[in-house]
Amino acid sequence: MKRVTIGDVAARAGVSTATVSRVLNGGLVAESTAAKVREATETLGYSPNALTRSIFAGRSSTIGVVVRDLSSPFYLDLIRGIDEVAAAADSPVMLANTDRDPAREAAQVRAMDQQRVRGLVITTDETADDHARRMASNGTPCVVIARTAPGLHSISLDDVAAGWLMAAHLAERGRSRVGIVSGRDRPTQVKRGEGLRLGLAGHGLRAPDEVLVANDDEVDEAVGSLLRRNDTVVCTTGRLTVAVHTALTARGLTMPDDVGFLTMDDFPWAGALGISVVAQPSYEMGRRAAEIVVAEPADPVEVVFEPTLIARGSC
Amino acid sequence: MKRVTIGDVAARAGVSTATVSRVLNGGLVAESTAAKVREATETLGYSPNALTRSIFAGRSSTIGVVVRDLSSPFYLDLIRGIDEVAAAADSPVMLANTDRDPAREAAQVRAMDQQRVRGLVITTDETADDHARRMASNGTPCVVIARTAPGLHSISLDDVAAGWLMAAHLAERGRSRVGIVSGRDRPTQVKRGEGLRLGLAGHGLRAPDEVLVANDDEVDEAVGSLLRRNDTVVCTTGRLTVAVHTALTARGLTMPDDVGFLTMDDFPWAGALGISVVAQPSYEMGRRAAEIVVAEPADPVEVVFEPTLIARGSC
DNA sequence: GTGAAAGCGCTAACAA
DNA sequence: TTGTTAGCGCTTTCAC
Secondary structure (H helix, E strand, C coil), X not given: CCCCCHHHHHHHHCCCHHHHHHHHHCCCCCXXXXXXXXXXXXXXXXXXXXXXXXXXXXXXXXXXXXXCXXXXXXXXXXXXXXXXXXXXXXXXXXXXXXXXXXXXXHHHHHHHHHCCCCEEEECCCHHHHHHHHHHHHCCCCEEEECCCCCCXXXXXXXXHHHHHHHHHHHHHCCCCCEEEEEECCCHHHHHHHXXXXXXXXXXXXXXXXXXXXXXXXXXXXXXXXXXXXXXXXXXCCHHHHHHHHHHHHHCCCCCCCCCEEEEECCCCCHHHHCCEEEECCHHHHHHHHHHHHHHCCCCCCEEEECCEEECCXXX | CCCCCHHXXXXXXXXXXXXXXXXXXXXXXXHHHHHHHHHHHHHHCCCCCHHHHHHHHCCCCCEEEEECCCCCHHHHHHHHHHHHHHHHCCCCEEEEECCCCHHHHHHHHXXXXXXXXXXXXXXXXXXXXXXXXXXXXXXXXXXXECCCCCCCEEEEECHHHHHHHHHHHXXXXXXCCEEEEEECCCHHHHHXXXXXXXXXXXXXXXXXXXXXXXXXXXXXXXXXXXHCCCCEEEECCHHHHHHHHHHHHHCCCCCCCCCEEEEECCCCCHHHHCCEEEECCHHHHHHHHHHHHHHCCCCCCEEEECCEEECCCCC
8 A cells, every 4th residue: 555656667667766757847858768657657556746746846836725704605706716726827725714713813824834835815814914924924925815914915805995885876775874784803894884984974874873793693683773773784794694684584674665785795696686785806806816826926916906886676 | 035944943952853853743852952942943933844744644634625616505515514624633625626627627636646635525527536546545535425436435415315305395385397407417416306206206296397407508498498388497406596596587487476496405595585495414414524534444435414305485 | 862864755966 | 868866854763
């Protein structure tokens, strides 16, 4: 059960390991010897050890991805985008989920470092930035998603604009009594809320109520309290869309008549349900992130994507 | 920009590399020297190279996962389950998507082999089995998902039972004119169709019409042709659920009154949409797969999960 | 308890 | 065009 090594191949082909290596990596070899080597490779079922190879390169060809929530459609599309570019660059993708546990986030980034990934895409909190920056200073490109971080590459959404878009749509629909459900999460939430408030004010609408929510199970109560004063519910994070929608329909409310509903991030069923959203180009963001990793630009790159409104009638 | 090695740490701590290695891996070291080593590790920001480590072990600690479709909720839950178990075992997860391209499937499995993964979970076609078996014979546990394969571990669903469940539910609802939309995919499809047909016959119902469909864009026409003779549409693969549902609602049909709808695989929005499904425990299946990889059983393990009907009124 | 030295599987100079 | 010889960063005997 011992694995076949380059030495075994060399022995069988009657050449040196260097020659085998050259055949494998496209060096200068006579066609006749190359043929012998290929034959040996074939019959022995040799599979070159990518790990050992990486030792020389100093790093592996793998791209590391640390996401905080594997069940969110946003991250899923992001991963698809990354995977696409990685596959084209012949880079395997190493995936780690953290379930938004800061301790796990840091640990996973560290693990990626130990795996000597060629680059890293992270959707983590600031907690993990220190280590990411150390990796960056070692020449490992690190791309932060959904926020900016000094000294690191970043891909983010223009969150203030997202809020503005929401406000503009609400104003257009004549929705004046607005309640917001926000995640207790990250800078994104704050900025979207800001944009939303500024936008509503700009359109001469009343300041919205807002409830911060950590998990799905807090959503129902939050929605209930918002509905006492409002006829429109806006959700600033795609992560809570299902829960908010459930809270509304569970009350027997239909959209847009009984209540208006507007949320972040497009998803496959939004069309069927007629839910209006402000979408971010998550797949494209993943692609860009991976492209940065592959390109290894010397200076920190900051890419900001613009959100789009997709009106489907739910408000 | 040269990386810190174990040699650097050793030099700074005034000990040999062997001692540093022992401190890192829990060998017998005096507490006083261990302290010095830890101090050096700390100040130098040393991050041990997992790649080099794996050379000695003969293989890495990574678990490889090859999925055919990153956008399907089934695979997503599967990955979550795998990731969970892998994280608990301190194993990174290497993910590869193939977009159901047989050539890419084989290539990805080969790539995983070259990465010397400790084990493999694949959702690929038979095409890739040969290589998987070779890996298995080299001591790499390989788990096939959604079908059985001689000589390999497998996790699958009792697909015939899934068909029966569907048939029983249709019979109970008095749905006698049934049309089936199937993927042109894999053995699963065939078995579910079988179970469905047998079940319908068993309940004294007419033999169903069936249309095979490769992609989303063929679905609308398929549904249209089925609706000429039938008032109920059954979909035997979760992958096509969105497309079939869209085809129905685009015709202005409402469920369950105008048309009955029943499909495979539960998904987050099924509740909100009131769609009845026959569900498979995808997350649990992922967990079991990873557990097999971690346990490395000597003989091929075949696990078959049972499907469950979740009735929500769409038929 | 610790270090010297050999070697894991592979690549890259340098000769031949 | 090919083989020889050093390593890559780490672990692991085997002495001391």
